[in-house]
Amino acid sequence: MAPPNSAVPGLLSVPRLTTLLASLVVAVGSGTNYLTPFPAYSPQLAARLNINHTQLNVVGLAGNVGVYSSAPFWGRIVDSRGPRIPIFFGFIFLFFGYTGIRHFYNTGVDDGNTLSSLGLGLLIACSFMTGAGGNAAFTGAVNSTAKSFPDRARATTTGIVLSGFGLSAFFFSTLAHIFFPGDTSSFLLLLSLGTALTTFIGLFLVRSIPLSASEDDDHTIIPTVAAEAEATIFHHGDDIHTPLLDGDSAAPSSPLMEEYVSDARGIELSPPRSSPSASRSRSASHRRSISRSKQEALEGLNVYGRALWTSPDFWLLFANLSLLSGTGLMYINNVGSMSQALFAQGNPEYDEIKAAQFQATQVSTISIMNFAGRIVIGVISDILKNRFGFPRSYSLLLVSSLFFCSQILAAQITDVTNLWKASTLVGLSYGTIFGL
Known part of the structure; x- marks a missing residue:
């Protein structure tokens, strides 16, 4: 609490x-x-x-x-x-x-x-x-x-x-x-x-x-209709208690009301007259009940244990992260050797200092773009969710597209002076997948 x-x-x-x-x-x-x-x-x-x-x-x-x-x-x-x-x-x-x-x-x-x-x-x-x-x-x-x-x-x-x-x-x-x-x-x-x-x-x-x-409350999503029903039923400003039903007659039930009011669990819609202190006590009790309901709704969103391992969404995210991050790691772990090999190709006078400079360029490029990608994807996913109401997972389409383009570009490079282009795109892609 x-x-x-x-x-x-x-x-x-x-x-x-x-x-x-x-x-x-x-x-x-x-x-x-x-x-x-x-x-x-x-x-x-x-x-x-x-x-x-x-x-x-x-x-x-x-x-x-x-x-x-x-x-x-x-x-x-x-x-x-x-x-x-x-x-x-x-x-x-x-x-x-x-x-x-x-x-x-x-x-x-x-x-x-x-x-x-x-x-x-x-x-x-x-x-x-x-x-x-x-x-x-x-x-x-x-x-x-x-x-x-x-x-x-x-x-x-x-x-x-x-x-x-x-x-x-x-x-x-x-x-x-x-x-x-x-x-x-x-x-x-x-x-x-x-x-x-x-x-x-x-x-x-x-x-x-x-x-x-x-x-x-940012974590708990309450449907608008449910919120309106809750406000109508539980938050009257006056002290007038008019029976909802006339005698023993039953009003036709509404599917919408059944869906959102059925969770009231015994709360009286037309409480009997009582003292102000009793009303306050019931009001406090109701607030605690609502808080518990919200907490239950929040806890219901947590997926763990056996439910995690049987969740298709979990395995889909697991597969995405494994394939995309593995592609990035393959490039990152070998980019030092790649830059040296490209520098030595057709170069009879191998200069270790210049080779190290190209090597350091790839390291710095990947790092800076990785840094930028993590911030950019965070802002993009916040905008998609808060402004447009889209799930953050929609950003995976952008991330996977960046990875695909990075590998197409890397496959075309034969000159060490152009290797920074692939490093830029790989670094950006790698940053976005983990930022997301």
Whole structure:
């Protein structure tokens, strides 16, 4: 039960904005594994450890598996215990995960040798930790933001937090380019300390702010006819009690009234005369009954447990997210190697510095467009729902179309100078699917 409106902070109050900004900070530190820093250092890591491209992809895939496989676990904890426990584990996993990867990079292997199976297994585990840790902190941040803002502003505010997740790669890559150009070890140190610091800040500032009763009503959809019937039946301003039925005669029932009034559950339509105090008592009792009815209607919209696994809508959304995000991840995890291969094609004088510049361009482009896509889709879905009354899921048509066009464009590129075009469209598409 939400506290009285006077005790609940306003929509743009300091507590709500603090949660929003702190969640954004946490999101910036949580998206390092999820998007493009891996292709920013993966070719250098492969060369340092003398591992092949397949092994490198397994290392990158471990981070993605950490993100996705841990999501239900962290979500369950956030729902039952709040955001602090996942954010704390995010702090631990991100710090030790990136510290471990940096240790392997600094140690390296001797020329002619390869990384041992045990070493490869530990490297994969470190990558998994960065993915699981980032998702833990991010889940706490997004969940707190969603619970702190009403439905009319939820997509926009969560879109802002999601945009920080997408901007993470650009943020850390830019800092590394400014302060540690070409130094992969320092870049990994920045990821280790930077992600730990952002999640440490969120540990103290991210929390759910309760909504007022009027904001809670945003979640409950009451048909207009039902609302009018409720107002007509229950909210008379006078004290006159005229019997609705004359004697024992029965008036013909209306299907419309049966549909919306049948939920009254024994409430008298023509109460007997009584004292004002009794009337107030019945009025208060009725308000509690209506509140319970609204709460029951709200809870009826929640789908979980067995009902979730048997819901066609769930599997449709699951399939959409899997296919579209998998397409984006395939491109993102390999864009560093793709840019280097395109740069080397027909180029007898391979310049590592120029190759790294093209590689960094793809990382920054994807990150910025991912950031933009998450905000844009949040605004679009809010407009579709609040102004036009369309479900947010209608935006999936736009998102899937963007993905389709991005792959058509990527298939046509044979020159590294044009690769940024595909990176732009993939980044935008990837941002919209997760923002939505």
